[in-house]
Amino acid sequence: MRTTTFDAQITAVVFDDTGAIFALGDGSVRFEDGAFSSAHDGAILCAVVHPSGDGVVTGGDDGRLIWHRRDEAGVLATARGQWIDAVDASAESGLIAFSAGKTLSVIDAKDAGFRRDFQHERTVSGVAFEPKGRRIATSTYGGAALWFARIAQQKPTLLKWAGSHTAVTFSPDGAFVVTAMQDAQLHGWRLKDQRDMRMGGYPSKVRAMSFLSNGQLLATSGAQGAVLWPFIGANGPMGREATEIGFDEGSLVALVASRPKHGLLAAGLNDGRVWLADPAGQGLNFLKAERGAPITALAMSADAKRVAWADEDGQAGVATV
Amino acid sequence: MSAMSDKIPVTVLTGYLGAGKTTLLNRILTEDHGKRYAVIVNEFGEIGIDNDLVVGADEDVFEMNNGCVCCTVRGDLIRVVAGLMKRQRPDKPAFDAIIVETTGLADPGPVAQTFFVDEDVKAKTQLDSVTALVDAKHVMARLDDSKEAREQVAFADRIILNKTDLVSEAELVEVERRLRRLNPLAPITRAERANVPLDQVLGLGGFDLARILDINPEFANPAHGEHGHVHDEHCGHDHDHDHGHGHEGHDHDHDHSHGAPSSGARGHAHEDDIKGISLSLERPMDGARFTAWLDRLLGEQGQNILRAKGIIDVQGEDRRLVFQAVHMILEGDLQKPWGATERRWSRAVFIGRDLDEAALKAGFEACAA
Numbered sequence: 001m002r003t004t005t006f007d008a009q010i011t012a013v014v015f016d017d018t019g020a021i022f023a024l025g026d027g028s029v030r031f032e033d034g035a036f037s038s039a040h041d042g043a044i045l046c047a048v049v050h051p052s053g054d055g056v057v058t059g060g061d062d063g064r065l066i067w068h069r070r071d072e073a074g075v076l077a078t079a080r081g082q083w084i085d086a087v088d089a090s091a092e093s094g095l096i097a098f099s100a101g102k103t104l105s106v107i108d109a110k111d112a113g114f115r116r117d118f119q120h121e122r123t124v125s126g127v128a129f130e131p132k133g134r135r136i137a138t139s140t141y142g143g144a145a146l147w148f149a150r151i152a153q154q155k156p157t158l159l160k161w162a163g164s165h166t167a168v169t170f171s172p173d174g175a176f177v178v179t180a181m182q183d184a185q186l187h188g189w190r191l192k193d194q195r196d197m198r199m200g201g202y203p204s205k206v207r208a209m210s211f212l213s214n215g216q217l218l219a220t221s222g223a224q225g226a227v228l229w230p231f232i233g234a235n236g237p238m239g240r241e242a243t244e245i246g247f248d249e250g251s252l253v254a255l256v257a258s259r260p261k262h263g264l265l266a267a268g269l270n271d272g273r274v275w276l277a278d279p280a281g282q283g284l285n286f287l288k289a290e291r292g293a294p295i296t297a298l299a300m301s302a303d304a305k306r307v308a309w310a311d312e313d314g315q316a317g318v319a320t321v
Numbered sequence: 322m323s324a325m326s327d328k329i330p331v332t333v334l335t336g337y338l339g340a341g342k343t344t345l346l347n348r349i350l351t352e353d354h355g356k357r358y359a360v361i362v363n364e365f366g367e368i369g370i371d372n373d374l375v376v377g378a379d380e381d382v383f384e385m386n387n388g389c390v391c392c393t394v395r396g397d398l399i400r401v402v403a404g405l406m407k408r409q410r411p412d413k414p415a416f417d418a419i420i421v422e423t424t425g426l427a428d429p430g431p432v433a434q435t436f437f438v439d440e441d442v443k444a445k446t447q448l449d450s451v452t453a454l455v456d457a458k459h460v461m462a463r464l465d466d467s468k469e470a471r472e473q474v475a476f477a478d479r480i481i482l483n484k485t486d487l488v489s490e491a492e493l494v495e496v497e498r499r500l501r502r503l504n505p506l507a508p509i510t511r512a513e514r515a516n517v518p519l520d521q522v523l524g525l526g527g528f529d530l531a532r533i534l535d536i537n538p539e540f541a542n543p544a545h546g547e548h549g550h551v552h553d554e555h556c557g558h559d560h561d562h563d564h565g566h567g568h569e570g571h572d573h574d575h576d577h578s579h580g581a582p583s584s585g586a587r588g589h590a591h592e593d594d595i596k597g598i599s600l601s602l603e604r605p606m607d608g609a610r611f612t613a614w615l616d617r618l619l620g621e622q623g624q625n626i627l628r629a630k631g632i633i634d635v636q637g638e639d640r641r642l643v644f645q646a647v648h649m650i651l652e653g654d655l656q657k658p659w660g661a662t663e664r665r666w667s668r669a670v671f672i673g674r675d676l677d678e679a680a681l682k683a684g685f686e687a688c689a690a
Contacts, residue, residue: 011407025407043407061376061404082377083404101379123381123397141383141396164383164396182399182439183385205440293411313411 001287003317006030010310012047014056015301018070020308020318021056022297023047029056029068032308032318037068039075046087051094051109059084059098065107077107077115086126090133095149097136099124104138106149118147118156126167130174139168139179144189146177159189161196166205172215172260176236180206184222186229190236197238199229204252208298212258212265217279219265221253226267228279245277246284255298262304264321268295274309276321287319328447330418332523333432335473336454337425337463341483345454345515345522346422352519356417359405361398363424374408374416376401380424382431385438392438392649393431399439406445418523419446426469429453429476430627430648433528437650450527453477453507454515457496458487464499464593474500475595475672476627477507478527486513505597506536506630506670530643530654536632536668595627598678600685601668605636611688615644615651618684623649625676631669634659636690644669 008026015021019032027040029047040060047058055069057076065077065084079100087098094109102123108114122141129136129149136147141164145156164182171178176197178188184205188197206222211231218229218237225247229237246253246267255268268274272292275284293313300307310316336342346360359374381396398421408415421432429451436448453473455463460482463470474480480500485493497509510517526532611633619626626648633642644653659665671681 007410009407009409009411025409043404045404045407061407083401085400085404123379123400125400141381182396 001317001319006314010297010316011044013297013299013308013310014047014049015299016049016055017053022316023058027060031070035070037073039066039073045083045085048087048089051089051091057087057089057096059087065098088127088129090129093133095133097127099127116152128168128170130170131172137168137170137177139165144168144177144179161187169209171231172211208255210256210258211260213263215260219256219258221256224248224252226253226256226265245279246275254295257298257300259300259304264304266298266300266307268298268309270294272311329414329416330449331446332449333421333451335423335429337470340454340456341515342422342454348515349519358418358420359416360420361401362422394435394438395431398435399442402442402446428472433647434650448528450478450525451476452479452522454481454483456484457482457493458484460496471593471595474503477504478525480507480509481512481517482509483512483515485511503593503595504672505599528645530656533630533643536630536670595674597670597672598676598681599670600682601666602686603666604689605634606667606688607690608635614684614688619646619649619651626671626673629671633667634665
């Protein structure tokens with residue numbers, strides 16, 4: 001396990017093909033091997049691995065979307081002074097999607113001339129590609145919207161549900177869209193018939209959702225343990241109970257991280273601890289057992305062999321499992 | 322370090338177009354105070370400052386899904402505050418304060434409620450106060466024709482009566498009289514070109530229970546004949562006909578028989594739909610009965626109650642019970658003990674729309690122990 005201390009808040013961490021990359025509130029990007037990029041003029045608000053698997057794409061409150069690699073950084077797109085709040089990327093389609101205000105924008109990592117801008121009635125809070133990277137779901141007040149990534153003129157499919165939706169994810173089989181909501185619950189839709197799924201009972205807002213075990217489980221934060229919703233068969237979690245692992249009355253799970261193809265789950269707690277668990281097995285493996293500031297960033301590598309975290313005080317660590 | 326001081330104070334500036342918000346903001350941002358402020362505005366305009374951060378927001382008001390119809394919040398503020406907090410460095414606040422400017426037509430309720438309802442915003446920030454700017458020359462007409470203008474005045478912790486150089490002293494007295502009737506809690510500061518000392522705008526602690534020390538209906542309403550006195554039922558004269566006339570074209574159901582110039586904000590005795598009601602009791606109160614009454618009152622009429630504050634003398638309790646409410650959101654706690662020689666009495670002010678003063682008074686007094 002390696003730990004570092006940064007003098008700014010870490011707002012996101014991702015693993016690219018080479019290692020962990022931290023994105024900071026002072027606008028800089030720190031690579032695990034010590035490389036450094038400082039291209040933003042302001043805070044980094046969101047980050048995702050570049051579709052090529054090399055480096056990180058970050059959105060900032062300076063309205064710029066920047067691709068940082070270990071030896072260079074360049075602006076991919078701008079949002080005319082608006083904050084870039086959310087970003088996602090698809091290795092399958094090579095596309096990058098980001099939101100600024102009410103606009104969803106799509107660019108192509110291999111074609112600098114390609115750009116699509118899609119308007120919403122309310123501010124976009126989250127962006128997620130479907131697994132093949134051809135469609136994009138956005139979350140906003142009043143529900144979610146589904147867009148085809150490349151088509152210039154289109155009307156989105158609106159998935160309506162009253163309330164403020166703050167984040168969105170696609171199930172790995174592309175059959176379900178799930179949003180997190182302002183009032184501490186999830187909402188899901190089965191896309192083939194737009195059937196609603198209400199997934200509630202959380203004591204706190206859900207900040208992170210992540211699929212694991214070949215898409216059979218959706219793990220979320222927002223409770224005293226990590227909450228696991230079964231997504232098995234055509235009905236997903238409908239009519240089934242969620243389970244909770246790592247329950248600890250004295251803390252809340254702030255973030256979770258996992259990989260769809262692997263069965264391991266990492267959780268970062270609001271008391272600074274980080275654990276790893278196999279929901280099919282027994283017990284928790286504490287990667288960071290000492291308590292501290294709340295965990296604000298958490299990621300698992302694509303092979304599920306490494307976990308990176310960071311806390312609100314700038315402490316960061318990378319562990320090999 | 323106390324938990325309170327870790328949180329970044331937030332000041333909300335309200336006021337209709339032309340009241341002087343931009344002038345005040347520019348002063349806050351350019352004065353040599355060595356502080357760093359983040360300003361959340363709705364339209365980028367004449368504000369352009371180096372050291373401070375000016376952020377656009379879009380007044381994205383929504384209802385919480387918690388079954389409480391008046392519990393609306395500003396979604397854009399939740400997002401912008403979360404983003405601003407990412408600039409926070411370990412052990413070093415990113416900003417000395419956040420200032421939220423609202424548009425002229427904004428209802429201040431959702432802005433304030435955001436700071437009580439959202440768990441992330443609540444964890445990082447503390448609503449300090451709401452300041453309303455009004456323009457001495459035009460405020461009477463705005464109060465007549467705009468529900469939002471009345472709400473902004475009624476909601477405020479402080480009212481800045483701006484552009485006082487454009488009207489006469491007599492007109493100012495009439496304006497202040499009406500403002501006090503709408504809001505007996507907020508001190509009124511006169512200003513020209515928004516030249517108010519910044520310590521009368523920032524750091525007021527308007528929602529801080531520990532700083533609600535002084536709710537004095539008598540103090541809030543100077544004696545008859547003095548500046549800013551509100552003519553109410555305690556005056557002992559028939560004020561309905563004492564100074565009643567209005568602008569041309571206004572239809573009020575009270576007596577408009579006095580001839581007077583039709584221009585300027587003079588001589589109004591409007592019964593605004595919103596007013597502040599001051600209650601007091603010299604006897605100690607039954608704590609449980611008072612709490613139940615207050616809960617029921619806010620539950621039933623919280624939509625119409627913009628602000629409430631009170632200091633209660635609870636029987637058998639050495640400390641004073643202090644509460645403040647924004648619509649249905651209530652905060653209350655026991656605060657510092659009564660002094661040995663201090664006058665122990667209960668007082669509360671409710672500011673709201675269509676409130677039944679007699680019923681409130683009866684309900685309040687029925688809580689006597």
